[in-house]
Amino acid sequence: MKNIINIYSLAFSMIMLVFASCEKDFLDINDDPNNPLSVPTGQLMTAAQSNLSYTFANGSGGLGLYTGTVAKHWVQRGTINDYGLVGGDFTVATAWPSIYAGAMTDLQVLIEQGTLEEDFGTVGAGQVMRAFIMASVVDLWGEVPYFEIGLGAANEAPVYDEGEAVYNALFTLIDDGIANLSTTNASVTGDVIYNGDASSWITLANSLKLRMLNNVRLTRDVSTEVNAILTSGNFITQLSEDFELQYGSSFNPENRNPGFASEWVVNSGTRIDPFFFETMRGTDTFGHGGLLPAGAGLTDPRIPYYFFNQLPADAADSDAENPCAYCPSRSGTGFLSIFSYSFNIDPNEGFAQGRSSTLGGLYAFGGRYDDGAGGIASNAASLLGGQVTGTGSTPQRLLDGVEIAFIRAELAQTSVSSENARGMLVAALDASFAKVNEVANAAGAPLIGASDIAAYSDAVMVNYDGASPSGQLEIIMVSKWIAQFGNSVVSYNDIRRTGFPRLHDGNTDNLAVTTQTRTFPLALPYDANNLTLNVNAPAQRAIAVDGVFWDK
Numbered sequence: 001m002k003n004i005i006n007i008y009s010l011a012f013s014m015i016m017l018v019f020a021s022c023e024k025d026f027l028d029i030n031d032d033p034n035n036p037l038s039v040p041t042g043q044l045m046t047a048a049q050s051n052l053s054y055t056f057a058n059g060s061g062g063l064g065l066y067t068g069t070v071a072k073h074w075v076q077r078g079t080i081n082d083y084g085l086v087g088g089d090f091t092v093a094t095a096w097p098s099i100y101a102g103a104m105t106d107l108q109v110l111i112e113q114g115t116l117e118e119d120f121g122t123v124g125a126g127q128v129m130r131a132f133i134m135a136s137v138v139d140l141w142g143e144v145p146y147f148e149i150g151l152g153a154a155n156e157a158p159v160y161d162e163g164e165a166v167y168n169a170l171f172t173l174i175d176d177g178i179a180n181l182s183t184t185n186a187s188v189t190g191d192v193i194y195n196g197d198a199s200s201w202i203t204l205a206n207s208l209k210l211r212m213l214n215n216v217r218l219t220r221d222v223s224t225e226v227n228a229i230l231t232s233g234n235f236i237t238q239l240s241e242d243f244e245l246q247y248g249s250s251f252n253p254e255n256r257n258p259g260f261a262s263e264w265v266v267n268s269g270t271r272i273d274p275f276f277f278e279t280m281r282g283t284d285t286f287g288h289g290g291l292l293p294a295g296a297g298l299t300d301p302r303i304p305y306y307f308f309n310q311l312p313a314d315a316a317d318s319d320a321e322n323p324c325a326y327c328p329s330r331s332g333t334g335f336l337s338i339f340s341y342s343f344n345i346d347p348n349e350g351f352a353q354g355r356s357s358t359l360g361g362l363y364a365f366g367g368r369y370d371d372g373a374g375g376i377a378s379n380a381a382s383l384l385g386g387q388v389t390g391t392g393s394t395p396q397r398l399l400d401g402v403e404i405a406f407i408r409a410e411l412a413q414t415s416v417s418s419e420n421a422r423g424m425l426v427a428a429l430d431a432s433f434a435k436v437n438e439v440a441n442a443a444g445a446p447l448i449g450a451s452d453i454a455a456y457s458d459a460v461m462v463n464y465d466g467a468s469p470s471g472q473l474e475i476i477m478v479s480k481w482i483a484q485f486g487n488s489v490v491s492y493n494d495i496r497r498t499g500f501p502r503l504h505d506g507n508t509d510n511l512a513v514t515t516q517t518r519t520f521p522l523a524l525p526y527d528a529n530n531l532t533l534n535v536n537a538p539a540q541r542a543i544a545v546d547g548v549f550w551d552k
Contacts, residue, residue, distance in 0.1 A: 041122050042190025044110040048129060049192055051103040053245035053396045056136070056489060058364060059258025060268050061094035063140070064396075068488030070521060071481070071495055072340060072503050074360075075273040077350065081343035082506065083518040087528030087540055096527035100149060103133055108150045114189075121198045124180030125188040128205045131170040131177065132399070135212050138163040138170075139493050140524045142541065142548040145534075157536045163549040164219075167212065178205050193245060204243050207236040207404050214407045214416075215493060216550045223416050230417055235404060239438050242400035247366065249391040256392025259365040259486075264390060267354045271337040272307055274326045275504050277358075280306070280482060281331070286504035286511070291471055293479045294459035301452040304370040305436050305445070306485055308361035309334030312374035322351035325513070334358070334374055339514050341506025346513035362443055363436055364486035366394030369445035394439055397487045402431045406480035410498075413473050425464060425476055429457045432483035474500045496522060496551045522547035 058064040058074075066089070068074040075081065080089070087093075107126045114123040137144050146166045148158035180186065186198040194200035206229050213222040213229075229235060236242060248255040251265075262268050275286055280300040282292055294300070311319050311334035317327040325338040325348040335358045342349045355376055361367045367390040368375075375388035405428035412421035430453075437447045464475050477500035484490045495501065506516025521543040531537045 038113065039109070040190070041110050041114045041117065041119055044106045044113075045122060045126065045188065045190035046192055048103045048106040048110065048126070049245060051098060051106070052129065052133060053398065054258055055095050055098045055103070056398060056487075057258040057396050058270075058360065058486060058488070059260075059262035061091050062258055062262075063091060063095050063136075064486070064488050065259070065262075065270060066091040066095075066524075067140070067492040069273075071488050071491040072273045072275050073485055073488050073491065075271045075338055075340050077269060077338065077343060079343065081338075082341050082516060083521055085521055085525050085543060087525040087531065089525070092525060092527050093529060096530055099133060099137060100145070104130065104149065107133075119189060120180040120183045121186030121196075121201075122189045122191075124177040124182075124186065124198070125191060125201045127173050127177030127180065128201055128208065131173045131205075132208055134166060135170050135208070136489060138166050139215060139548060140489070141526060142523045142546070143538065157534045159536045160538050167216065167549070171209065171212070174205050174209060178202055181205070193243065200241060203234055203236055203241055204399065206232065206234050207243070207399055210235055210404060210407055210411075211399065214411060215497060217411070217414065217416050218497065219550050226411055226417050230408070230419065236399070236401045237404070238401060239435060242395075242397065242435075244395040244397045244400060246395040247393050249393045251392075257366045257394050257396060259360055259396075260367060260390065260392035260394070263359050263365060264367050264392065267359075269354075270360070272335075272358050272360065273340055274330075274335075274337050275340065276482075276485075277303075277307065277331070277335055277337070279478070279501070286509040288502055288504035288509065290500075290502040291463070291467070291474045291478060293463065293475050293482065294456055295463050298456060298459050300482065301448050301456055302363070302433070302436050302482070304361070304372075305363045305440060305448070306361055307335065307358050308367045308370045309336070309358050309372075310356055310374055310376060311336055311358075313372035315374065320353060320356040322353055322356070323348045324351070324353065324356070325349050334372070339511060340504075341509075341514035341516045342511075345515055349513070360486075362390060362394065362445055363439050364394070366390050366392040366443070369440065369443070391443060393442070400435065400487075402428065402435050402483050403480075403487070403490055405431045406476065406483065409476045410473065410480075413469070413476055421472070421476070422461070422464065425479070426457065426461065428476075428483070429460060429479065432479075433457075435483075473498065474502075477501060495520075496547065519544045522551060 056063050065074060069076050069080050107130045110126045111123050134146060142163050143160045145158040146161045148155050181198045181201050187196045210229055213226050247257045263270055278285055280303055282296050282298045311328060313334050315328040315334040317324055317329050320336055324336050325346050328334055336356050337358055338349045362369045368388055408419055409421055409424035409428050411417040412419040412424050433448055433453045440447050464472050467475060477494055477498050481491050481501050506514040523541055523543050525543055526541055
């Protein structure tokens with residue numbers, strides 16, 4: 001059972017630490033009682049986990065939302081609508097210092113302090129978390145500072161290291177973490193994800209290795225390492241083993257999923273990409289020619305868990321508060337959004353639709369299950385009468401058994417592992433539906449019925465059995481793209497590594513209101529502030545042509 005993180009409790013603990021310092025050393029005029037000389041490792045661990053989740057979440061400034069827009073889970077107004085990513089973007093300027101000055105610094109202090117205190121379990125978990133974060137940073141940005149970070153005044157301008165060298169060092173760091181977690185009576189202090197259980201962190205460490213090995217499988221032979229982990233059986237296979245941060249329902253203090261706080265509370269304007277929605281409902285009206293996992297015409301039963309329509313199922317276009325871009329008449333439901341590649345082109349793209357647009361629902365944000373009745377999701381939008389809201393308590397998934405099952409299917413399909421690709425795809429589909437039902441059950445929502453799951457999964461497998469080997473890999477990856485809604489960093493990596501799913505082209509998508517002027521970004525732009533402040537920083541990355549090391 002995972003703990004629910006409470007930011008208020010963390011702040012209260014920090015205050016109590018100050019009080020304790022005052023009481024202990026009130027006669028020592030050489031110490032500033034308002035600035036403690038050290039922070040307990042447990043509080044550093046809790047803070048780092050909270051920071052990690054928020055940085056990769058789907059809320060405003062989160063990398064999940066940013067990469068999800070690129071991967072076509074989400075769509076936003078602005079230049080990002082057409083892959084116009086720049087180093088001054090709010091998410092980049094927020095995530096970069098949050099990672100380096102926040103979580104990575106906390107974890108370095110934790111590791112140094114925990115080593116002195118012989119708290120080896122906490123040290124090991126900190127090492128695994130540092131590897132998790134830095135592997136993600138390499139995956140997103142390519143060459144990044146690593147070997148010279150954390151030196152403080154001794155080196156305020158760390159060089160940017162080759163991504164492959166960082167990756168290799170991280171594999172060693174993970175092994176060091178496993179060794180520390182394997183010491184006698186090891187436990188993890190301040191752990192709000194696994195409740196201090198060292199064995200769960202070892203399971204995560206091996207799962208992280210599988211993710212990283214899969215990312216680099218095109219650059220070197222990883223079959224021996226992959227099969228050794230698979231043979232061990234010590235990787236995430238159960239829902240209870242998922243690496244995720246469970247949120248609560250408190251709003252004072254704020255303790256809800258960042259995506260919920262961003263979209264359901266203030267409605268910041270993120271929309272569901274119609275391409276994603278239409279793929280899930282088994283249509284290809286964009287003319288991109290990609291394979292639909294279950295074939296044409298079969299609707300994915302996860303739709304009412306993924307999306308919440310503020311307009312009722314029988315809505316007309318005129319029911320929207322303003323003229324709409326992607327309207328109910330197109331989908332035959334209350335779904336309303338805007339198109340990618342439509343910025344300053346579609347005359348309806350710019351209208352405010354805070355009380356009409358479809359939002360991320362129960363599964364991604366902790367919103368509501370969509371029963372077709374509609375309702376107003378925004379707390380600020382009571383003009384139309386009646387309100388609905390959710391708890392916001394859905395966890396932020398970081399690395400779960402669903403992802404691992406799809407990784408195993410990909411590794412088998414590409415002959416890296418000795419497992420059966422078809423069997424692993426079946427298992428991955430089962431896991432993805434089980435995960436949605438776990439969230440639904442926790443929220444008191446209806447569960448997806450066994451017959452609906454079987455009908456969809458059976459259709460996917462019929463499609464898989466009739467496809468070429470390349471087509472089979474595409475079905476695996478498109479199915480994973482659907483399952484990873486809410487954890488889009490994974491999908492961004494997958495698209496660059498495999499080319500799947502094939503995203504629609506804004507110039508050939510049968511839409512008169514879209515034009516694509518930029519190509520898919522092969523990496524994220526560097527934080528412009530860091531490039532200015534760090535004299536050893538490289539030039540800004542050319543994201544259209546300069547990919548990360550495992551994608552060149």
